[in-house]
Amino acid sequence: MPSTLHLGESGEQARILPDEHDDGWVLEIGGAIQSHVDLADPTRIRYEYLRRMATVLDACRPAGQPIRVLHLGAGALTLPRYVQARRPGSAQTVVDLDRELPSFVLSALPLPEGTDLTVLIGDAREELENLAGQRFDAVVLDIYTGMDAARHLTGRDFYAELLQALTGDGVLLVNIGDDAGLHFLGQQARALESACAAAGLSGAWTLADSTLLEQAQAGNIVLAAGGALAVPDPEALRSTLLAAGPHPAAVLDPVQTAALAARR
Template sequence: MASHDFLPGAQRSAQLSVSDQPAWIVKDEISGGWVLQIGDIEQSHVDLEDPTHLVHEYLRRMANVLDTAWPRRRPIRIAHLGAGALTLARYVQATRPGSAQVVVEIERELPTLVTTALPMPEGTDLEIVIGDAREELSAMEGRRFDAIVLDVFSGEESPGHLATKGFYLEALAHLEADGLLLVNVGDDAGQRFLATQVRELEDAAAEAGLSGVWTLTLASLLTTPADGNMVLVAGGALSSPEVGEWREAWMKAGPHPGAVLDPTETAEAFGR
């Protein structure tokens, strides 16, 4: 059996109980690989033959941050809040084998669908937790991570209890001193939700004694109203004297044309 084929008898669809949406795994006839579709939206893309092939630009930017923050191929401890098709978890295993990974997903049926149809890379150390991201992270009292990835936001329909300074403070408290919190914020052309999240995360970082928020995005989203995603980054790692070199690496890695805003530029861009 070729690595890009479904496992024999693999489940290819599921009805999600929390959102009451159907989920499917379908072949991507354009980019290759497989797509997780939830309702009418393409949620994730997976390339089983090359887990480092990231189609969605915001995931590529997140991966660029992870690539630079720790020595190459060093295993890290990372929590993913929101599972999707486990695309970033596959990337971490491919680039940092032996990393201890935790995924928190509220849709009980989703991880089973994904891991059955699209097996994880061999040797992946992955703990799957079913439940609300805030509740389950709170239950991990005493656990610390090098990185936490929050990927549950979709504009003003996002879970309100996660879109707050209070939750960001809780997440930051679960990071090592040189850790990183990466937040994917999808929003519509008005970017009102995004601006609110920048302010909430900035306030949380300030209260935690950290430097401000960095932003990685498609450059045009900063000047032309459009639906899109931006990646917000906060955490102790950003106090590294190497952060200037990291910024250059993030810009060079793309996708292009991209923009990387430091905390001062982020505050100016979003009206602080």
């Protein structure tokens, strides 16, 4: 397999390398490690924010029940591998801007047998528009997000479009990467709260390392929203998500998320 690939869209070099710390593999883009994959155990997720996303998916449907998932951002397909392992028969769609990346990853790190995965190449928002009319049990936005992110992939209107792509009891998961101070998180949490209000939903949940939130440190935070989280007992859901970790964990319900956003 090729160990290095030039990505035409981003201009970066992509490499797949054995992990230095275990038997897994890592995808490196532009010199930075982006993803970790354990082919022997796809349910083992190293990165905390992805682990928190997986926890929400686990909490939103009975164990083993297949779901339809739209992944905006491919990476090394860590989360699609997890979904297939935990929910065989799930139908998954992945969108990535770099044409060469998915085939590069799949040739080096094959998916589990039986995986139903459709790969679309293009801009996430444009491909979402092309999928209009389709509904997903989960939509995962895991594209670089930060103050200098592509503006059309952030904000109230885009989040409204993502929520519209969900089934009535679906869940939207957004990876927010932010700098110290978490000002971008506050901005995007308010935008998602506004989109939720327009859609008749209660608001956004926040999942993160508790120390990161308490000290407003740089890092990755997950925002979650959708009908799947509109449960009769939000505190019970919060307790379930907290217990699942990884620890130290913080899980904020929509009221707590709004309060956090107001401080940022």
